[in-house]
Amino acid sequence: MQLSRQIALALALTGMACGGAQAYQAGDWVVRFGAATVEPDVDSDAFAVAPLTGGTVDVDSDTQAGITVTYMLKDWFGIELLAATPFEHDLYLEDTALGRTRIGETKHLPPTVLAQFSLPGYGRVRPYAGIGVNYTRF
Template sequence: MKKSALATLVLAALVSAPSAFAYEAGDIIVRAGLTSVSPNDDSSNVNVDALGGNVGMGVEVDSNTQLGLNLVYMLDSNWGLEVLAATPFTHDVTLIDTADNGLGLGDGKLAEVTHLPPTVSAVYFFDTNSAFTPYVGVGVNYTIFFDEEFTGAREDQTFTDL
């Protein structure tokens, strides 16, 4: 008898809707997860001043995913200010020789860069009385680069700045 009563209570708890609560001014929402930086790296024209401008080469920058932390401070029941922080992102920068320019640089890894992209956004939550709370936001980002290294072969080719 006790087992069937316990089973009934467990089943009722599992199928009942989770209780939802509305956000209020002053609430702080903390979320953690994966954050991805996927650069738009469409660069088919690399200019090298010492060689007279466009050298018929491009660069590609790979994507990177890291741990991220979001903090949202609710201004009222719908509006909030969000701050995104993450562990540092590292990207490989690859040189793509798109033309036979006779420079002999070839394709391959050009450099590696590391950065942090702190972001502040204004967000609007549509329905804060539900367990599912979709939202939209707009924000600003200031990317901080703190480690830029050319690969050994590229240093020998006298590359100096990214």
């Protein structure tokens, strides 16, 4: 999965999981629960080995329970950790002759650390944006 998609996923999870808007202050801990989805961006070259010549590999998506924990260093800036239950993805061989055939599965955990920037509030809405780093171990 590309880093930009991982960041977008983390931001989407955080946005979906938040309840009513609140004014956070430096020193506050914010905990949010929600759904986290990993949609791998698969770009497989075609096999050049018989009998798989022309076949490609695909990986399906998975959604799991997620949690984010944010520590507000300033009223407008926090450090956020995204965690989720393990994701499991089926692996497929796609071939014109064989069709779509399941060839295995993989599991991983996607801990992600984000820098979160809160923007000025607009009534009950306080938008924020983040940028982060993800390390996924298979």
